[in-house]
Amino acid sequence: MANKLINQMGLPKSIANVFAARNITTAKEALSLTEFELMEVLDVSLADVTSAIARISEITCPPYQTALTLMEQRVQKEHMGGHLPTRLKGLDNALCGGIPFGVLTELVGPAGIGKTQLCLKLALLASLPTAYGGLGGRVIYIDVESKFSSKRMIEMGSKSFPDMFYTKGMAQEMAGRILVLQPASLSEFTESLQQLKISLLQNQVKLLIIDSMAALISGEYGQGTARQHLLGWHISFIKSLAEFSRIPVVVTNQVRSQTRDEACQYSFQGQSREKAVEDHTGYDSHLVAALGIHWAHAVTIRLVLDSKSGKRFIKLAKSPISPPLAFPYNITSSGITLLDDDGIELTGPEINSIHCQGHSDIINFDGERFQ
Amino acid sequence: MEVGRLPISASQRGKLISAGYTTLASLSSLSSSDLARDLKIPESEAFEILKVASHDCRLDQPDKSNGIFTGAQTAWEMLHEEQLFPRITTSCADLDNILGGGINCKEVTEIGGVPGIGKTQLGIQLAVNVQIPVDFGGLGGKAVYIDTEGSFMVERALQIAEASVVDMSHYNELLWKELRTCQVEIQPTDILKNIFYFRICSYTEQIALINHLDKFILEHKDVKIVIIDSVTFHFRQDFEDLALRTRLLGGMALKLMNLANKYNLAVSNMIASYSLWQVVIFNQVTTKHKEGSFQLSLALGDSWSHCCTNRVILYWNGDERNAHIDKSPSLKSASAPFSVTRKGIRNSASNHKRIKLM
Structure with missing residues (x-):
């Protein structure tokens, strides 16, 4: 609504003409100026400017909804109250029914932990017919690192829903609903995102997966402001995409190792800082999400996948609706399965830390490097 | 106080200054018809300018009826x-x-x-x-x-x-x-x-x-x-x-x-x-x-x-x-x-x- 035209706002003719003559045509341009600047530019009195600004503001600002109408809409219109069930019972309970529609859900974890596995599973679930508890729609899977495997997905499907997948033609129908995009560069990705905006609504798309966001950005840009700027555009675009089409968006993020000085502290926390630094010596590999804190603010739900003493955990690191729980899990031929549906409640920032300890027997990071 | 600080449009300000009215004090004793004649503007417009000017003046002066400053609180x-x-x-x-x-x-x-x-x-x-x-x-x-x-x-x-x-x-x-x-x-x-x-x-x-x-x-x-x-x-x-x-x-x-x-x-x-x-x-x-x-x-x-x-x-x-x-x-x-x-x-x-x- 920022680009609404001023001449269509029902302003008094004389004022509207002055705006047009000074080449201030949109609300964005008008509201970026102060009242005094407008007086100077338009050469009209203060009273006229204030009334014009009030009118433009009123038209430009979006209508309100009460929280109640918001809830009623979701319950009525949307399948399963606006959630995509993950079929991981504990996780679904904690998330009030699954991955929520309309917001960004992020999966963070070290390489090989099972992020892509979870993505494949979600893609499969969303493409299932509603009778089987799926969303019965198309899935768009943006596969940056060429990791998508149809074979693996069908394997998961036939193991989890044997009766359905052995019906002839079913596997083909399921897999036919999943569209995989493999952009080679960031600009290509940006272009396809823009195309998506239109096709999401037309084509009954029910889930968007981006695997992975970090690979796209870090592939072409180093650290610094250029990257932040670029990421900023993508964040707001993807968020608005999720919101206006009311579909769940799942994004994966990689990890990088953290330098010791980066431990986040406030200036008034002086003492604990020094202590924290000491603790890191001999600590297991210290990992943080690859996309920085700016990105972390933007995601609504963050699931951390990590491993500690040989066990893999999926942790609800950030969520406005759930307590901080960690669920041990395993990857089997039917995909990710939880070992325990109750979960372990974690206190403190532990929930946000990413460990990479012995989930792979061959490469044992901490064993060699830190001891 | 200067005329430049008045919340009026740029062209009016320009006219005021070119006619020699640079301070508010110079406007205070004028009638709207005088101002209209000097600036060659309609009388209604001149009246508006004077209203704005006198309003601004008043804020600068102590108001005895209502405390020391209007709008102030102890x-x-x-x-x-x-x-x-x-x-x-x-x-x-x-x-x-x-x-x-x-x-x-x-x-x-x-x-x-x-x-x-x-x-x-x-x-x-x-x-x-x-x-x-x-x-x-x-x-x-x-x-x-x-x-x-x-x-x-x-x-x-x-x-x-x-x-x-x-x-x-x-x-x-x-x-x-x-x-x-x-x-x-x-x-x-x-x-x-x-x-x-x-x-x-x-x-x-x-x-x-x-x-x-x-x-x-x-x-x-x-x-x-x-x-x-x-x-x-x-x-x-x-x-x-x-x-x-x-x-x-x-x-x-x-x-x-x-x-x-x-x-x-x-x-x-x-x-x-x-x-x-x-x-x-x-x-x-x-x-x-x-x-x-x-x-x-x-x-x-x-x-x-x-x-x-x-x-x-x-x-x-x-x-x-x-x-x-x-x-x-x-x-x-x-x-x-x-x-x-x-x-x-x-x-x-x-x-x-x-x-x-x-």
Whole structure:
């Protein structure tokens, strides 16, 4: 609504003409100026400017909804109250029914932990017919690192829903609903995102997966402001995409190792800082999400996948609706399965830390490097 | 005073100056017809100019009938008034303690913190708590929730509202054991009905909404809290012109403060404008730490820091969530633990720890 035209706002003719003559045509341009600047530019009195600004503001600002109408809409219109069930019972309970529609859900974890596995599973679930508890729609899977495997997905499907997948033609129908995009560069990705905006609504798309966001950005840009700027555009675009089409968006993020000085502290926390630094010596590999804190603010739900003493955990690191729980899990031929549906409640920032300890027997990071 | 400071259009100002009227004093003894003749403008326009000029003059002169300055208040009156302001509880006793009883009406409070610390949670909690009826020591008001990030979760608001209704009926039982006069009539759905939710998708809309709030609150006089989650989001995306950004933010902060003040006085309703903030990692080279060490600082830089009245920072202290009062004209700098539970914001489980005064 920022680009609404001023001449269509029902302003008094004389004022509207002055705006047009000074080449201030949109609300964005008008509201970026102060009242005094407008007086100077338009050469009209203060009273006229204030009334014009009030009118433009009123038209430009979006209508309100009460929280109640918001809830009623979701319950009525949307399948399963606006959630995509993950079929991981504990996780679904904690998330009030699954991955929520309309917001960004992020999966963070070290390489090989099972992020892509979870993505494949979600893609499969969303493409299932509603009778089987799926969303019965198309899935768009943006596969940056060429990791998508149809074979693996069908394997998961036939193991989890044997009766359905052995019906002839079913596997083909399921897999036919999943569209995989493999952009080679960031600009290509940006272009396809823009195309998506239109096709999401037309084509009954029910889930968007981006695997992975970090690979796209870090592939072409180093650290610094250029990257932040670029990421900023993508964040707001993807968020608005999720919101206006009311579909769940799942994004994966990689990890990088953290330098010791980066431990986040406030200036008034002086003492604990020094202590924290000491603790890191001999600590297991210290990992943080690859996309920085700016990105972390933007995601609504963050699931951390990590491993500690040989066990893999999926942790609800950030969520406005759930307590901080960690669920041990395993990857089997039917995909990710939880070992325990109750979960372990974690206190403190532990929930946000990413460990990479012995989930792979061959490469044992901490064993060699830190001891 | 100079004519240049008058809020009139540029061409009128130009005419005034070229006709020799450079100071306000030179305008004070004129009639509108004289001015119209000198400036070659219609008499109605001249009348407007004189009206503006005399209005500005009056502000500069002492007004004997009504105190020394119009619109001024003595400190004593302000103290008296301040004691009357109800505060909005955060549902966490320790946090209320360091805040002097809760979030203050008539003031702008900002909350900052790392992702996942509970900024949105606190926002939703306040939107619910502002509705606690007067009988229960609340304000019985309504809330405006401005969501710039899309992080408001209606499911979570319902959870918190339900817990709040349960708490109120407990309180009822304790207090009115004999006299069952005061029933809890409020329902969780009523609470949701009284949260006005605005979804903002660009900074233009944000500015427009802040401009429009004045009118909106006039129409909905029960609104007693405005929550913005978060102020920074759109101002941190694609902004090339940093000077423009600073100016727009400054203007917005001023409008928020005016709103908070105005509706307390005029409508005798209180608004605590309250903004949620984000934190960015800020590469700060200080003499104390090594070069390139990272420290957290609030987004948007220093000039905005002056715009808010109170500032609360949420941070992790070991395993505990803590709130720290970073800036306030009336409160001591202190930290208190809190926790986020299924019911909402509550006291920290290990509340045997005493509040640290810094």
